[in-house]
Amino acid sequence: MLNDQHVIIVGGGIIGCMTAFYLAKAKVSVTIVERDAVGSQASGGAAGLLTPYWAPVDKTLADFSGENLRLHADLHKELPEYTNIDYHYGVIPFLRLAFSETDEQSLSKWYADRSKDGLSVEWLSGKTAQQMSSWIGRNVQSAILSTIEPQVDAYPLTMAIAQASEYHGAKIISAEVTNITTAGSSITGVCLHDGRELSADSVVLAMGPWSHFLKPWIGFHIPVKPQRGQILYLDSPHKHPEYALIHNDSYILPKLSGRLFAGTTWEDAGFSNNTTQQGQEQIIKNALYMSPLSQEVSVMSSSACLRPLSEDNYPFIGQLPSWDNLYIAAGHGPEGILLSPATGKYLSEIIMNKSSAYDISPFSPNRLAL
Numbered sequence: 001m002l003n004d005q006h007v008i009i010v011g012g013g014i015i016g017c018m019t020a021f022y023l024a025k026a027k028v029s030v031t032i033v034e035r036d037a038v039g040s041q042a043s044g045g046a047a048g049l050l051t052p053y054w055a056p057v058d059k060t061l062a063d064f065s066g067e068n069l070r071l072h073a074d075l076h077k078e079l080p081e082y083t084n085i086d087y088h089y090g091v092i093p094f095l096r097l098a099f100s101e102t103d104e105q106s107l108s109k110w111y112a113d114r115s116k117d118g119l120s121v122e123w124l125s126g127k128t129a130q131q132m133s134s135w136i137g138r139n140v141q142s143a144i145l146s147t148i149e150p151q152v153d154a155y156p157l158t159m160a161i162a163q164a165s166e167y168h169g170a171k172i173i174s175a176e177v178t179n180i181t182t183a184g185s186s187i188t189g190v191c192l193h194d195g196r197e198l199s200a201d202s203v204v205l206a207m208g209p210w211s212h213f214l215k216p217w218i219g220f221h222i223p224v225k226p227q228r229g230q231i232l233y234l235d236s237p238h239k240h241p242e243y244a245l246i247h248n249d250s251y252i253l254p255k256l257s258g259r260l261f262a263g264t265t266w267e268d269a270g271f272s273n274n275t276t277q278q279g280q281e282q283i284i285k286n287a288l289y290m291s292p293l294s295q296e297v298s299v300m301s302s303s304a305c306l307r308p309l310s311e312d313n314y315p316f317i318g319q320l321p322s323w324d325n326l327y328i329a330a331g332h333g334p335e336g337i338l339l340s341p342a343t344g345k346y347l348s349e350i351i352m353n354k355s356s357a358y359d360i361s362p363f364s365p366n367r368l369a370l
């Protein structure tokens with residue numbers, strides 16, 4: 001075992017912080033280098049849904065999601081030992097709404113898949129759904145009630161994991177990494193924007209969508225690109241809905257912290273992470289489609305950040321080909337908050353050269369055709 005090594009993690013999003021946490025807990029010396037602030041990008045701006053059922057997933061991703069849900073539940077019990085940050089982990093039931101035959105067809109498929117897995121989901125008539133919440137529009141045709149999907153507040157979760165890492169000895173440095181330093185196929189450390197060099201026995205690149213720019217450092221392209229998502233934070237004269245309301249890719253999302261979110265957009269806008277009038281109008285339009293009460297909400301604030309999308313929808317987790325001690329954890333797309341604990345835990349075991357109870361080889365960067 002190489003537990004006396006020093007590991008540098010580039011990027012202080014949820015993925016970098018989780019990896020730091022599991023390494024530091026195993027007594028490995030870790031430094032996170034973050035150029036903005038911990039959780040300042042998508043990891044702080046995410047909706048915080050821990051749902052594996054957002055988009056259709058194959059068995060490998062479904063199993064990985066299940067493992068992550070298990071680890072999130074464990075973390076929620078464990079983290080109070082190291083931090084008093086409350087990130088509002090818990091379940092608010094979901095109502096997935098159908099307003100047309102096409103909606104019903106896609107919900108039927110969703111319902112059949114979950115029922116087959118023995119999960120607790122219930123098909124409701126439009127009338128029953130409407131009686132359950134005054135937020136739901138009269139024209140709803142049917143709905144699925146689901147109580148299987150927890151949620152968190154993403155920014156406090158990221159901060160809690162960062163604090164827990166520090167509790168176990170991890171250090172967090174504010175600096176931009178501008179390159180790696182190498183000796184043959186080995187990494188010896190990283191260069192910082194101010195000319196300093198930090199030495200390391202291993203380096204983890206957890207740079208979210210900015211992994212796109214890694215070619216000059218590592219010699220090949222990582223197929224990860226940004227997708228902008230905007231969220232509105234609402235105030236309403238009415239009691240918040242008791243259910244998270246979902247229609248297609250849109251949601252009105254009450255949080256256990258008492259906040260109310262509406263989202264989101266799925267935009268190809270390069271690396272621009274500013275909010276736009278058009279994005280805001282789209283979210284409000286979708287919210288109005290689900291709920292006439294949305295007409296009376298006011299927008300308190302809004303945010304925009306970048307999902308790190310990988311080309312094949314699988315994250316990259318593991319050692320980079322052609323390099324001895326260089327690792328990547330990136331490309332978690334719309335589910336990086338959900339997928340973060342198992343990414344951190346099982347990547348840390350690879351770095352420590354430990355045998356692992358869970359096989360993450362399907363996510364290995366070896367699938368890159370170099």
Ligand SMILES: Cc1cc2nc3c(=O)[nH]c(=O)nc-3n(C[C@H](O)[C@H](O)[C@H](O)COP(=O)(O)OP(=O)(O)OC[C@H]3O[C@@H](n4cnc5c(N)ncnc54)[C@H](O)[C@@H]3O)c2cc1C
Pocket residue numbers: 010011012013014015016033034035036037038039040041042043044045046047048049050051175176177178206207208209210227228229230231263264265304305306307308329330331332333334335336337338339
């Ligand atoms: C609107 C929206 C809603 C979302 N909702 C959910 C959800 O409900 N559930 C869910 O599971 N996921 C959700 N996601 C996805 C999730 O936010 C991301 O998958 C996840 O945050 C990615 O984490 P990360 O650590 O890889 O990236 P990031 O959070 O982007 O962190 C990468 C970090 O690396 C730093 N960095 C980059 N380059 C350098 C450098 N050279 N030197 C130093 N630091 C560097 C950046 O500053 C950044 O802080 C959502 C995303 C969006 C946009």
